Amino acid sequence: MRHLLTITELHNEEILGILLEAQLFAEGKIWTPTNDKFVANLFFEPSTRTKFSFEVAEKKLGLQVLDFESQSSSVQKGETLYDTVKTLEAIGANAVVIRHPQDHYFDELVNGISIPIINGGDGCGHHPTQSLLDLLTIQQEFAHFQGLNVVIVGDIRHSRVARSNADVLKRLGANVYFSGPKQWMDEAITKGNYIPMDEAVKISDVMMMLRIQHERHTCKMISSKEEYHQLFGLTEIREANMKEKSIIMHPAPINRDVEIASSLVECERSRIFKQMTNGVAVRQAVLKSALQHKGEVVFNG
Amino acid sequence: MRHLLTITELHNEEILGILLEAQLFAEGKIWTPTNDKFVANLFFEPSTRTKFSFEVAEKKLGLQVLDFESQSSSVQKGETLYDTVKTLEAIGANAVVIRHPQDHYFDELVNGISIPIINGGDGCGHHPTQSLLDLLTIQQEFAHFQGLNVVIVGDIRHSRVARSNADVLKRLGANVYFSGPKQWMDEAITKGNYIPMDEAVKISDVMMMLRIQHERHTCKMISSKEEYHQLFGLTEIREANMKEKSIIMHPAPINRDVEIASSLVECERSRIFKQMTNGVAVRQAVLKSALQHKGEVVFNG
Amino acid sequence: MRHLLTITELHNEEILGILLEAQLFAEGKIWTPTNDKFVANLFFEPSTRTKFSFEVAEKKLGLQVLDFESQSSSVQKGETLYDTVKTLEAIGANAVVIRHPQDHYFDELVNGISIPIINGGDGCGHHPTQSLLDLLTIQQEFAHFQGLNVVIVGDIRHSRVARSNADVLKRLGANVYFSGPKQWMDEAITKGNYIPMDEAVKISDVMMMLRIQHERHTCKMISSKEEYHQLFGLTEIREANMKEKSIIMHPAPINRDVEIASSLVECERSRIFKQMTNGVAVRQAVLKSALQHKGEVVFNG
Missing domain, CATH: 3.40.50.1370 (Aspartate/ornithine carbamoyltransferase)
Known part of the structure; x- marks a missing residue:
């Protein structure tokens, strides 16, 4: 290199x-x-x-x-x-x-x-180093990528890492899904693998939350933080539906109670600070x- | 700790x-x-x-x-x-x-x-580290705190260190007095130990000047820098009335010719740079x- | 020292x-x-x-x-x-x-x-350290200063180094000339040694370009960057007229295509990055x- x-x-x-x-x-x-x-x-x-x-x-x-x-x-x-x-x-x-x-x-x-x-x-x-640290965190947890269900949630269209993480995870054998507001999806990336949040939490091994980049969104796409959290956020109720060994990731900085409930940031499943x-x-x-x-x-x- | x-x-x-x-x-x-x-x-x-x-x-x-x-x-x-x-x-x-x-x-x-x-x-x-360096400077000079007259001068009410320095100096045995504009005093701190500047310089072992924090004072409390200096500053005349071994301290940055005459900043009694x-x-x-x-x-x- | x-x-x-x-x-x-x-x-x-x-x-x-x-x-x-x-x-x-x-x-x-x-x-x-690095760069090239033709080009009047470089180069035996817009000359410095750019490139061992300090010029002195480049800049055509061993210096940051053609910044004669x-x-x-x-x-x- x-x-x-x-x-x-x-x-x-x-x-x-x-x-x-x-x-x-x-x-x-x-x-x-x-x-x-x-x-x-x-x-x-x-x-x-x-x-x-x-x-x-x-x-x-x-x-x-x-x-x-x-x-x-x-x-x-x-x-x-x-x-x-x-x-x-x-x-x-x-x-x-x-x-x-x-x-x-x-x-x-x-x-x-x-x-x-x-x-x-x-x-x-x-x-790329964000992608690599995400991969390292997943590898430490599961020892492999083959067959893992990874759901990437959030602003797929504008994310620095959504597309490249999706590509590399697929290359390494993972099944990659996407969730979040429909207007933030990009069919060139998602290729039909969109699933609603309530399903996502049930099937995922890894919930890979993206950050809402308020500073990049010139036009308002979401009506309110509370509404976003209810529709697309990782709420306490959704977390309770996750599989036993599945983990939560987020590149941070976190918008607490928007992408993820504040109480979940340091919960047992969270690998957010481990990622850092x-x-x-x-x-x-x-x-x-x-x-x-x-x-x-x-x-x- | x-x-x-x-x-x-x-x-x-x-x-x-x-x-x-x-x-x-x-x-x-x-x-x-x-x-x-x-x-x-x-x-x-x-x-x-x-x-x-x-x-x-x-x-x-x-x-x-x-x-x-x-x-x-x-x-x-x-x-x-x-x-x-x-x-x-x-x-x-x-x-x-x-x-x-x-x-x-x-x-x-x-x-x-x-x-x-x-x-x-x-x-x-x-x-706290400012308080500790103040204490170290006094201890180096007098080897003890017991019975020392320390006068804290300036904006007692808004000072980061006035209250805590006063508390700790008293705990260690010093007599603590306060001087400066009356509207900057706080009876919860001064507890009746206010003395005018002209007396303060005569009895003090330590003149502990505070900085006027222009950046924190939204309303003007003093009519002019010259007037403040004459009324509450350490002027050359006041310095001449200090006891032989008494010292001058100031946390800096200094407002020269306001809290203290510019000519006194590096005078023999000054421990201002020693404090740093x-x-x-x-x-x-x-x-x-x-x-x-x-x-x-x-x-x- | x-x-x-x-x-x-x-x-x-x-x-x-x-x-x-x-x-x-x-x-x-x-x-x-x-x-x-x-x-x-x-x-x-x-x-x-x-x-x-x-x-x-x-x-x-x-x-x-x-x-x-x-x-x-x-x-x-x-x-x-x-x-x-x-x-x-x-x-x-x-x-x-x-x-x-x-x-x-x-x-x-x-x-x-x-x-x-x-x-x-x-x-x-x-x-002074800019002057010293300029001298080191010249000395590495020619091993001496005696008799070298150095042309300083640009805003002589406002330059930090024009006057002091000129003085020290003369002291060390070099012939110092000046070029650039007439209104940027200063007779106290140039002392009659002004030459037009087209001559300068032919006689110089060292073309010492100065930076146009846009941030210091409150009034506009030059009509356009293109015009400046044609009249006083080191163009590709002028560079072709330089002597075989002569070199180009510039303190940087460079205004590309103003003082010097962008294509010349890393040309064989350029010592610009060597200076750094x-x-x-x-x-x-x-x-x-x-x-x-x-x-x-x-x-x-």
């Missing part, structure tokens, strides 16, 4: 290899590069989980972190993303992690930039792979 | 224990935890002294620092403080330092959060105590 | 000494101070290159970095620059790097501050010199 831009570009074996490595990091594996390495984190959108998860992963790997903030940078003087990344490369960054509101922002970078680019989320497009913990391990694995691609000899890995 | 939320909750012996440890750090003691530890600093209000003082303390202890900035975080997407702190815990923070404009913000945290919370200031409420230096040592002691509470075995402490 | 405020204050031998040390760092020299040192970076203006270049230099030297951001600091409460720097000194900073929009901001600091101040750019005034790489080495040398001035015993330098 050189760049990590989308999960779609990874073969199944590559994915399973990253999950294997991530699991080792989750169990306490220590790996550091043999000499000082710098990673620059460029977050052009607000983020807590992804940004700090990468930062903790980087620091656990002993990397030097450059925390780029667009508002105090030359982006304010009109500098392009390409020139910004090229600058960071010139002053010594060995890899960059980028979150950017523009879909496929990396298309303008891949030709001229020679250090690995790790996509921390692009527009409504991709978020796994995110660090997944990013350690991804960063290690990216830095090693550059031909570094490693003695302690 | 697990959390450090208010100075009030600490027993005298705990306070004196922290001061003892802080004094060792001030004299160059080195202590680091036995393995990688992460501390997240969450400052929801502007701060230079407190923020960097914690950061220097953390780095001197060899801790990894996560610098949380609310404006580039998921707080922008409506995430609650609880979910933010829970997230930082999930991705590996071993302790959090929080400054927040809301009084008692920590009440919503203490039940669900299992890592130590260190209060870096809450609304008009508490600022002490702040680092106090925070080292507090962080060490908080991290050790978690049951860590320490070989080099 | 204690402070580094302007390049003008440095003797030729001091400059050449820094360049020599910087070249060693550029070639991989490692030097770290013998005990923990803290450097605070205070950038009151947006910056990518200078800020991260200093940060990488500091981290390569093993220094602890305090990243001061004015918008989340007590500057918001009206704290002066002097009190801010004095605070950072009190809490343990061993040196400060400052960029500030006010010309000669350091005049109010040098008397009371006892730690080294390194100027990262003041208003339209000075930017050199900036790290120069700043390592400057920081080493500043920290050593404080009387530290060094075993590994």
